[in-house]
Amino acid sequence: MPDRVIAGSDHAGLKLRAEAVRVAREEGFEVDDLGPFSGDSVDYPDYARQVGEAVASGRARFGLLVCGTGIGMSIAANKVKGVRAAHCGDEFEARMARAHNDANVLCLGERILGLGLGAAIVTAFFQQPFEGGRHQVRIDKISAMEK
Ligand code: RB5
Numbered sequence: 001m002p003d004r005v006i007a008g009s010d011h012a013g014l015k016l017r018a019e020a021v022r023v024a025r026e027e028g029f030e031v032d033d034l035g036p037f038s039g040d041s042v043d044y045p046d047y048a049r050q051v052g053e054a055v056a057s058g059r060a061r062f063g064l065l066v067c068g069t070g071i072g073m074s075i076a077a078n079k080v081k082g083v084r085a086a087h088c089g090d091e092f093e094a095r096m097a098r099a100h101n102d103a104n105v106l107c108l109g110e111r112i113l114g115l116g117l118g119a120a121i122v123t124a125f126f127q128q129p130f131e132g133g134r135h136q137v138r139i140d141k142i143s144a145m146e147k
Pocket of ligand 1: 010012013044067068069070071072073
C-alpha cells in the first residue's frame with residue numbers, strides 16, 4: 001500500500017498546495033487533501049493542527065502545509081509532539097530537512113515561492129531519504145524534549 005501524505009493550507013496557499021498535492025501523487029503517495037477549497041479567509045493553525053496530528057499519530061507518513069510565508073504553519077505544526085516541520089525555501093533545504101532532520105512535515109510559503117520552485121522543493125523533500133546514524137541520535141534528543 002502506498003504511503004499517505006496529508007495536505008492543508010490557508011487561503012494564502014491554495015495554488016501552491018494544489019501543486020504540492022499533484023507532485024506528491026506523482027511521487028506515488030496517496031494524498032488526503034484537507035483544503036480549503038475556496039479563497040475565504042481561514043486560520044492556518046487549524047490546518048497545521050489537523051495535519052500535524054495525522055502525521056504524529058501515524059495516519060499519514062508526511063504532511064504538506066502551505067500558507068503565505070510558510071512560517072505560521074511551521075510554528076503551529078511544531079507544537080504537535082512528534083512533528084518535525086521544516087520551513088523550506090529551496091531544494092537544498094528540503095534535502096537537508098529529510099537527510100539530517102528526518103522532517104515529516106514540509107511547510108511552504110506561496111507568497112514567496114513560484115509554483116515551479118515550490119514543486120521542485122516538494123520533489124526534493126520526497127526523494128531524499130533520512131540518513132540516520134549520528135542524525136538519529138540528535139532526533140532522539142529532540143524527541144526527549146517532548147517527554
Ligand atoms: C495570512 O494573511 C498569512 O498571515 C498567513 O498565510 C501566513 O503567511 C502566516 O504565517
